[in-house]
Amino acid sequence: MPELPEVETVRRGLQGAMEGSKIVKAEARRKDLRFPFQKDFVARLEGQTVTGLGRRAKYLMADLASGDVLLMHLGMSGSFRVVKDENAKTQGKFHHPRNDDRAHDHVMFRMSSGADVIFNDPRRFGYMKIIARNALEDEPLLKGLGPEPLGNEFDAKMLARSCADKKTSLKAALLDQRVVAGLGNIYVCEALFGAHLSPRRLAATLATRKGEPTDRAELLVEAIHAVLNQAIKAGGSSLRDHRQTSGELGYFQHSFQVYDREGEKCQSAGCSGIVRRFTQNGRSTFWCPKCQK
Secondary structure (H helix, E strand, C coil), X not given: CCCHHHHXXXXXXXXXXXXXXXXXXXXXXXXXXCCECCCCHHHHHCCCEEEEEEEEXXXXXXXXXXXXXXXXXXXXXXXXXXXXXXXXXXXCCCXXXXXXXXXXXXXXXXXXXXXXEEEECCCCCXXXXXXXXXXXXXXXXXXXXXXXXXXXXXXXXXXXXXXXCCCCEHHHHHHCCCCCCCCCHHHHHHHHHHCCCCCXXXXXXXXXXXXXXXXXXXXXXXXXXXXXXXXXXXXXXXXXXXXXXXXXXXXHHHHCCCCCCCCCECCCCCCCCECEEEEECCEEEEECCCCCC
């Protein structure tokens, strides 16, 4: 499942083709993806100018001049490509098609910028929905999402308050989208390693008895910021379903410190530990038992 850096990379890659341009033509080439398309899906898009292209957690959000917002989720295997002619030449450093089977091209936007923006999704776990902007706060898909980890409001105090009364593990807390939005398994493992904190540690240990942030909370927020910024700069990580890119979609996987490095020597300076893997909440967790406490 693409995490925040991958979705942010897609947003930046689509920005030039979509932002400020009109949707001249829209096509939904099937009745549904993960969920059925709204009956007026095409009608509410055609003729509308995309006034802004943003991101909330793992969602792409296209603001339309009409006051609607097009909410888009990549799912497990969804990807966008931007083409300008019948030869389907791709533009943008990070936008090489992940899937060459055009049978999985399910949605197309023809933009006044001269580009076609095409959504391809072999597994059809992605989805799109049009929502009135003034109804976003009540949208079930967005309601309850926590702060953006790279936003101004996310700091050690906020993280400590969110974790103070939790009886779950630190890793489980970070994967909870109500605590912080957009983090997934890869970047939680990497951030915990960067902060030298065990994924098994109780989340509540980030706060003092008075609810103030501990030094661990400060270190963890710094590590989350560092890992996400590095991953975005690298274009995210290309793994599993995302290996079908040309290789330029993302290369942060070459910088993993612990994720998918089971049995390898710990990358921390002076540490002689070995990276281990165990299953936690149904997900693989990678960590160094020697330096992550």
